[in-house]
Amino acid sequence: MLVPPLSRSYSAVVTTLRGAGCVFAEDEADLLISTARDPGELATMVEQRVRGLPLEHVLGWAEFCGTRVSVDPGVFVPRRRxxxxxxxxxxxxxxxxxxxxxxxxxxxxxxxxxxxxxxxxxxxxxxxxxxxxxxxxxxxxxxxxxxxxxxxxxxxxxxxxxxxxxxxxxxxxxxxxxxxxxxxxxxxxxxxxxxxxxxxxxxxxxxxxxxxxxxxxxxxxxxxxxxxxxxxxxxxxxxxxxxxxxxxxxxxxxxxxxxxxxx
Known part of the structure; x- marks a missing residue:
């Protein structure tokens, strides 16, 4: 699924993520928008998420024990448990x-x-x-x-x-x-x-x-x-x-x- 260029529109990102089946679309949209440095990067990140990449791989980090941990593509994502x-x-x-x-x-x-x-x-x-x-x-x-x-x-x-x-x-x-x-x-x-x-x-x-x-x-x-x-x-x-x-x-x-x- 190709994602068209997006502005930093919260509603547009939420709609796209929800359409891809992301259960926590609103929370994910907040994270993607706050992490992306420009609209082009945001569009790329949303497309990656729509294609099924783990959110942490898209962001490049995971929240763990109250801090952000770098998580590269292909690396196991630390779980909350x-x-x-x-x-x-x-x-x-x-x-x-x-x-x-x-x-x-x-x-x-x-x-x-x-x-x-x-x-x-x-x-x-x-x-x-x-x-x-x-x-x-x-x-x-x-x-x-x-x-x-x-x-x-x-x-x-x-x-x-x-x-x-x-x-x-x-x-x-x-x-x-x-x-x-x-x-x-x-x-x-x-x-x-x-x-x-x-x-x-x-x-x-x-x-x-x-x-x-x-x-x-x-x-x-x-x-x-x-x-x-x-x-x-x-x-x-x-x-x-x-x-x-x-x-x-x-x-x-x-x-x-x-x-x-x-x-």
Whole structure:
């Protein structure tokens, strides 16, 4: 669907977005109009949104934990529910914590944790080069480092046994359910950030298996999962020597499994 050149007319943008099926057309129009630098850019942004690009990819940013996080096209968009993961990590982190963010995507989670703590040592990693480039911009203010590679593989050995807080928003959608995701996710976000394998827990199990080596005594691993999958995640934590528990936020429909490395 081609979008004709638009002025900064709120009603014209709302009408176009509503016609494309955008449920929150008014809110999206406000964001697009306030972000576009001129009518031509606005028309391009509206056309991208009409074609199904996630709003965050069109804007170039997402609102997360009260701040704007850069989100490039092809990078996983941080979800509102993941703010619960951040809150749990902050609550458990000691002052000046060493924080590691695996499967970091845009780097939003690790950056938000360290920002809330006020200070800390941040390391993040992702297997996708596009995500790594985006994350490096988002963690710069925290003085963080971002590495490209598979889970723990690219992390410096100096972190072994020193990590106070290990967070992972690893993919947890079962492979056969990928097709049920909204088109914005399945068509525009990297499959590696969505597909968790046959039961959705393939990557989670790999994160859990390696956590004990990297965590400091008393350090914690926090993984976002679903209410349905949480018992299996808990079992994986226990199998690898972590003391697990489950935290739930009904308002955000968020479930986090937390595992502590025994002292």
């Amino acid at each position: 993941t703010e619960f993961l951040v809150g749990q990590a902050v609550r458990l982190a000691p002052p000046g914590a060493v924080v590691v963010d695996l499967c970091c995507g845009s780097g939003a989670v690790g950056a938000a944790v360290v920002a809330a703590l006020g200070r800390g040592e941040l390391h993040a990693a992702d297997i996708e080069s596009t995500a790594v480039r985006c994350a490096r911009r988002n963690v710069a203010s925290a003085g963080g480092q971002v590495y490209e590679g598979d889970l723990y593989e690219p992390l410096p050995f100096s972190l072994i046994g020193r990590v106070d807080v290990l967070v992972a928003n690893a993919p947890y959608v079962p492979t056969e359910e990928i097709g049920l995701l909204p088109p914005e996710a399945r068509d525009h976000e990297p499959l590696v950030a969505l597909d968790g394998g046959a039961d959705g827990l393939g990557v989670q199990r790999r994160v859990t298996a390696g956590a004990g080596q990297w965590l400091a005594p008393g350090g914690v691993l926090l993984i976002e999962t679903s209410e349905r999958q949480a018992p299996l995640t808990v079992a994986a934590f226990a199998h690898h020597g972590l003391d697990p528990r489950v935290a739930v936020c009904e308002d955000l429909d968020a479930t986090v499994v937390i595992g502590t490395r025994p002292l």
